[in-house]
Amino acid sequence: MELNVIIKTISKYWPMFLRGAGVTLLISTIGTIIGFIIGLLIGIIRTVPLPEKGIKKSILKIINSILSVYVEVFRGTPMIVQAMVIYYGSKQAFDIDMSPLFAGIFIVSINTGAYMAEIVRGGIVSIDKGQFEAAYAIGMSHSQTMINVVLPQAIRNILPATGNEFVINIKDTSVLNVIAVTELFFQTKSVSGINYKYFETFFIASVIYFVMTYTVTRILRYIERKIDGPENYILYANQMQVQTPEDALRRQQEMN
Amino acid sequence: MEKIIEVRHLSKTFGTNEVLKDIDFSVNKGEVVCIIGSSGSGKSTLLRCINLLEKPSGGEIFYKGENILDHKHDLRAYRTKLGMVFQQFNLFNNHDVLSNCMVGQIKVLKRSKEEAKDVAMKYLSVVGMEQFIHAKPRQLSGGQKQRVAIARALSMEPEVMLFDEPTSALDPEMVGEVLKVMRELTEYGLTMLIVTHEMDFAREVSDRVVFMDKGVIAEEGSPEQIFNNPKLDRTREFLRRTLQKN
Numbered sequence A: 001m002e003l004n005v006i007i008k009t010i011s012k013y014w015p016m017f018l019r020g021a022g023v024t025l026l027i028s029t030i031g032t033i034i035g036f037i038i039g040l041l042i043g044i045i046r047t048v049p050l051p052e053k054g055i056k057k058s059i060l061k062i063i064n065s066i067l068s069v070y071v072e073v074f075r076g077t078p079m080i081v082q083a084m085v086i087y088y089g090s091k092q093a094f095d096i097d098m099s100p101l102f103a104g105i106f107i108v109s110i111n112t113g114a115y116m117a118e119i120v121r122g123g124i125v126s127i128d129k130g131q132f133e134a135a136y137a138i139g140m141s142h143s144q145t146m147i148n149v150v151l152p153q154a155i156r157n158i159l160p161a162t163g164n165e166f167v168i169n170i171k172d173t174s175v176l177n178v179i180a181v182t183e184l185f186f187q188t189k190s191v192s193g194i195n196y197k198y199f200e201t202f203f204i205a206s207v208i209y210f211v212m213t214y215t216v217t218r219i220l221r222y223i224e225r226k227i228d229g230p231e232n233y234i235l236y237a238n239q240m241q242v243q244t245p246e247d248a249l250r251r252q253q254e255m256n
Numbered sequence B: 001m002e003k004i005i006e007v008r009h010l011s012k013t014f015g016t017n018e019v020l021k022d023i024d025f026s027v028n029k030g031e032v033v034c035i036i037g038s039s040g041s042g043k044s045t046l047l048r049c050i051n052l053l054e055k056p057s058g059g060e061i062f063y064k065g066e067n068i069l070d071h072k073h074d075l076r077a078y079r080t081k082l083g084m085v086f087q088q089f090n091l092f093n094n095h096d097v098l099s100n101c102m103v104g105q106i107k108v109l110k111r112s113k114e115e116a117k118d119v120a121m122k123y124l125s126v127v128g129m130e131q132f133i134h135a136k137p138r139q140l141s142g143g144q145k146q147r148v149a150i151a152r153a154l155s156m157e158p159e160v161m162l163f164d165e166p167t168s169a170l171d172p173e174m175v176g177e178v179l180k181v182m183r184e185l186t187e188y189g190l191t192m193l194i195v196t197h198e199m200d201f202a203r204e205v206s207d208r209v210v211f212m213d214k215g216v217i218a219e220e221g222s223p224e225q226i227f228n229n230p231k232l233d234r235t236r237e238f239l240r241r242t243l244q245k246n
Helices: A003-046 A055-076 A079-094 A100-125 A129-137 A142-179 A184-195 A198-228 A245-255 B043-050 B075-080 B097-107 B113-126 B142-155 B172-187 B199-205 B223-228 B233-245
Strands: B003-014 B017-028 B032-036 B058-063 B082-085 B160-164 B191-195 B208-213 B216-221
Touching: A003 A055, A003 A100, A003 A142, A003 A184, A003 A198, A055 A100, A079 A100, A079 A142, A100 A142, A129 A142, A129 B082, A142 A184, A142 A198, A142 B097, A184 A198, B003 B043, B017 B043, B017 B191, B017 B216, B032 B043, B032 B199, B043 B160, B043 B191, B075 B082, B082 B142, B097 B113, B097 B142, B113 B142, B113 B172, B142 B172, B172 B191, B172 B199, B199 B223, B199 B233, B208 B223, B208 B233, B216 B223, B216 B233, B223 B233
Parallel strands: B032 B191, B032 B208, B082 B160, B160 B191
Antiparallel strands: B003 B017, B003 B058, B208 B216
């Protein structure tokens, strides 16, 4: 590896790397967000308690089976194949012409949606039954319970898994080069096709990928900590106030 | 006296397990009723059937003379009339103390934020937790959590308070603070239905004690009668075993 080759490559082709990284970030960010929303909706629908009888039950059952087909199909096939089928397939079979960028975002979104659906369902199921019961006991409906009590906790719990999906998306958008999306891998391939310095050029790309994934991980960690708040509760009470037994105990503990 | 809750021929089965068998039972307005009995006798299930967290397998439940198992009945409106306190507290983990007491008022009773806050503050000071309004549940001790849970139930201004073993999950030194709060509530003339293992407390606060055994109400009566002159051998046996432990 020659350092001057790397420096030369960067100084000459940095706009291509930058644009590639930008497209990669754009597709993976929008794809993760839309995928998260799809997953959230599916996860919510799949955890609706089944009514005991009536037409509602049959409708819900049909919707649930359609959703599980979606989840199974998109989890069970490689994204690179989906990209070929959706992009070229829709062009040849249905005469739908979409831009590679749009197709890329579409593919990443529905793919992430399929994974997120299961993650969200797991997040909802893992919330203690007591939380539901307490909400029902004060007269909340199922949707009020979900919105006010369960989902905020479930979403907090699935943040690490969502971050994982985001990181995977940043890396996996590289397969979209097969449908000529000008993301980072595609651009890197183009650069190396010009200068024939494969090792140095792809080394630069790997550093850029790593910086992006690491930054995303750090940001999500920060958000998690922000949501959790401090471990202990500090009473900001005036010391001249009459102290409660809790206060006295706390102060005593602090002194020790 | 006005019957506020009346249960007729209530039964509940889980699979083949018959937990409640033909229960007839009522609570009068302003009355404090304690339900005692060994584990698995169906005490908690009875309480959970009353606010329909468990769906009864048979029988009828009347609230102020209205059959609430009737399909036309508004289940959610009925539940707001009953305040439930759980063994495991079940505070909403994503809300702080104040918000735990406000969310039901705002979303279910459609009260304004200001009104909900006033009401919540009132009951939080009843339970002595007004200094912790911005604490999250995980920052509180068990006793504190249970006091907030009581305030949350009271904030809905229910007609009846249901307590499902409110001190059973607490460390011994925290039982006292919760019982103290509950004792104060009995002085407000609130209708209370309490499932408990705290025999001294039951004897002291209740107007009536119900002893349950194997899914039926074995015996009920005034605390003096149940604790001093129980009619049945199994009541005597249960009391002897429980009081020995303490």
